[in-house]
Amino acid sequence: MDNQMERETEVGETWAREEEIVRDLRSVLGEKLLEAEIPTKRRVFVKVAEGAHREAISMLVDSGVWHLSTISGVDTGDGFEVVYHIFDHNRGVEVNIKSPVPRDNPEIQTITDLIPGSSIYEREIMDLLGIRFPGHPNPRRVILPEDWPPDQYPLRKDWKPEQLTKASRRYAEIPTKPGQVILQVGPQHPALKEPINFEVVVEGEVVVDFIPHIEYNHRGVEKAFEERTYLQGIYLAERICGICGHSHTTVFVEAVEQLADVRAPPRGRFIRTIVAEMERIHSHILWLGVAMHLIGWDTMLMYSWRDREVIMDLLELVSGNRVNYAMNTLGGVRRDIRNDQIHKIRKGLDILEKRTLEYRDICLKEDTLMKRALGVGIVKPELAKKMCAVGPLIRSSGVKTDVRYDDPSVGCYEELSGHWSVVTSDLCDIVGRVLVRVDEVLESIKMLRWMLDNLPNGPIREKVPKKIPEGEAVARYEAPRGEVIHYIRSNGTDKPDRVKVRAPTWGNYSAIFESMKGLYIADIPINFGSIDPCMACASRTTFVDVSHSKPKKWTWTMEQLVEYGIRWYENRGYKR
Amino acid sequence: MAWPGALIPEALRTLFKEKATVLYPFERIERAEGYRGKWSLDLDACIGCGTCQRVCPSFAIEMVETDKTKTGKKPVMRLDHCCFCAQCAESCPVDAITLTKEYELAAPEKEKLLVE
């Protein structure tokens, strides 16, 4: 609340908050602050000397900053650069701290003691660029496949796919105590989504430790961006995720527009945001159906997906396809919205609002959901902030943070501020996440009605040159699952130099895996599903049971895990 | 207060409404105007400039020899590579490419998915 009041009074002064941050950093670092740049509103880029990044980050952490968006590793040709993207909620500014790393000895001190949520980002850079982080608590492989040779780093500029030699297949050994059972949940399961593998250490029924393997969906998209033009890159960005593809293209296109110093015209930005909010509605209703299926309540899956068809028809009307809308292009949007389409959208929104209110009512009354989800998978606000969680996960822990509210630089969210409110819940468990998502659908419907009433006239796109001038840009947006951030570096040609993509589920892993400890095996699917995971991962869960005298190991598919959960609760008297 | 079967009143209400299923293939849903389906080329308008090949994000278009265009080349498209983004239709300087509403494109061999 105070943030918004502050921002409204500062609309006249453009760079006051950003300059304050640069002054504070300079007073702490002195000579070690090599460069500082403020290319646009709410963005600060500073370059610090080797080894000085820890001082800069501890100064920010001490002043109350907790959110690390991501860490990017860049191969600049003569060396490496590690860029820390940190969001300061108090001032609403994204601070990007660049630290050089020498090529012959690629090492940089870890920051996991300052911000524990940085652990998974540092592991990703270890895998892809080969930079070491001495002091990291868990330097294991996280994203490349298990049979990738150990000395090949794909994101280095001098690496080519032809260099890849076949290494022997090595499955990572899990140290087990006597009586431990490892349960494998295989990469193939019928209920949906992607392959992912968990190794779960169990004592009887209770989960003691949880080790995920999330490398099944790694396709090498970041390297592919460097070989395609910006225009071709839009369609590649859209297929990073099929459910929130529009969010990825929005962020990519906004970052390129920042680099080219072009702003899309107002009607184009409004249409971009209209499609984005419609995507949010479709994604949340999809999640509702799937999460209820994971509990065993299949009826809700069928009813909610029947109503989801209303929004899918509207999206097909506006964009030409049910999924992969391809509305965004460099400089604006490709298609306009006609008045008869607006009329149909309004009718569809009325139907959806009525149905969503009914679902909200039903969910709170349904005994199955309450027994299985109330008090399960608790993520306290301190843990969520420590692990840099994003999206409905952190909002269901009572923390009021939303990129559309804190950093409205994308689309028409600046014009929208004041006409909608951030949805939070104090329950901190799975029921809280259900309520947050259902209420966000209602907020989106409110926003859509305002945008359709106030749609400005005018052109829908601006011209953007083919060759983008040299520079770097960061764009952030609140996708249905959380914060999406793209960091793009350009070098004056028509192909980007480096594109770093951090999807929202990546940011939620650390928090949710911490919350798994202490749960029953039966609750694993719904707890993991409550972050709305969007990764093509085949879940393979390996269970390790520590309570028997001889180590027992077994593998289950996700469907077997879901069936087990349903049977477990039925045996205790809860009917489906 | 929570009780099991909270969806039953809703289920009973829908018992007497019309069914939600569209009996494909006997009934079909009308696709929206501007749907991005199968690629089609107007050979009389094509000038063989090659812009469509350059902008395609999935490298699905190939220019082959022909004698019907000014430059002696015309595009052919492989549907198993196409991502249905309509960038070729947008970039074409003479509007020779359109995306139709056809979406039933299943085929047992990849060779059958070549469109000229």
Place this chain on the structure above:
Amino acid sequence: MGIISRLVKWSRVKSPWILHFNSGGCNGCDIEIIAALTPRFDVERFGILLKGTPRHADVIIASGPVTRQTQARLRRIYDQVPEPKFVMVVGSCGASGEVFKGCYNCLGGIDSTIPVDMYVPGCPPPPEAIIDGVVKLLAKVGGEESG
């Protein structure tokens, strides 16, 4: 045993059970496959059931450009499905890699690992196109035996 084998072929064509596997795609096609089970499209009218285990399935519906990590698992699942089995690929990236061509971790389509009987192009194909693909596959199966 002509009449028995004809009876078996008839029942196989009338209600195939499917297994779905995503080999690393964006999930667009997987969401459309699940939408095919929901009330508006309802493939269960044709007797099609989505099964969890490969041992019960007749048709594998696969999507996604095969990533290195999933290649061995896909092959293993294919081997676990009992004969006669059919494979249908949904989506253009399963057919050829599509936008992911050239990515270092993608191997260029499902037919790099297992033999394929039907391709359904689209990005993603709407659920009606998936039903159309299954119907064409059944017509092909009913016409001849294939392994």
